[in-house]
Amino acid sequence: MIRVTPVRLIDDTGEQVGIVETREALALAQSKDLDLVEISPTAKPPVCKIIDWGKFQYQEAKKQQEASAKQKKIEIKGIRFRPSTDRNDLNFKLKQTHKFLSKGSKVKVEIVLRGREKAFADLSRKKLQAFIDKIEIPIKIEQGIKRQFNGFNVLISSNKVT
Numbered sequence: 001m002i003r004v005t006p007v008r009l010i011d012d013t014g015e016q017v018g019i020v021e022t023r024e025a026l027a028l029a030q031s032k033d034l035d036l037v038e039i040s041p042t043a044k045p046p047v048c049k050i051i052d053w054g055k056f057q058y059q060e061a062k063k064q065q066e067a068s069a070k071q072k073k074i075e076i077k078g079i080r081f082r083p084s085t086d087r088n089d090l091n092f093k094l095k096q097t098h099k100f101l102s103k104g105s106k107v108k109v110e111i112v113l114r115g116r117e118k119a120f121a122d123l124s125r126k127k128l129q130a131f132i133d134k135i136e137i138p139i140k141i142e143q144g145i146k147r148q149f150n151g152f153n154v155l156i157s158s159n160k161v162t
Contacts, residue, residue, distance in 0.1 A: 002022050002038050004022065004046050007020065007021075007038075007045050009025045009028070009048055010039070022048075034050050034051060036048055037053060074106060075105045078109075078110065079108070079110065081093055081131075082112050082114070083117050083120070083123065083124045097109065097135060101137050101158040104158060105157075106155060107155070108153055108154070109128065109131060110152070111131075111152050113152075121152075124152060129145065135156070137158060138158070139156045139157065142156060
């Protein structure tokens with residue numbers, strides 16, 4: 001589907017053939033059972049390369065798959081409690097928070113308010129701050145304590161240097 005003529009041709013070994021007519025380049029590619037692909041259409045003259053299109057697509061897909069495998073995936077874990085949550089339950093949630101942070105996940109700590117508890121929002125905010133202060137691992141606060149319609153939340157992550 002290359003309509004421009006002439007084109008700068010690069011053969012299957014990577015050597016520059018030079019500037020040739022599109023028909024000649026296509027005939028050369030067909031004689032080698034390969035495809036003629038337009039690499040740089042905006043160049044003067046356009047650059048075309050003789051390659052195995054299926055093999056080229058496969059290699060590009062492999063490169064993309066390797067790049068996505070090397071990306072670091074960060075999970076956001078959640079810890080929820082209420083203002084009336086007992087001390088032992090809070091200690092358990094604190095241990096869970098330590099576990100999540102040590103694995104490299106970010107943690108969203110939420111305190112959920114229902115009904116009459118919403119009238120004592122300042123106490124709930126202090127309880128959330130006290131929970132954060134109890135965390136022994138060095139942390140970085142990604143998003144400070146924010147008021148939501150049903151309580152407060154904060155996003156924290158581990159402050160260790162990787």
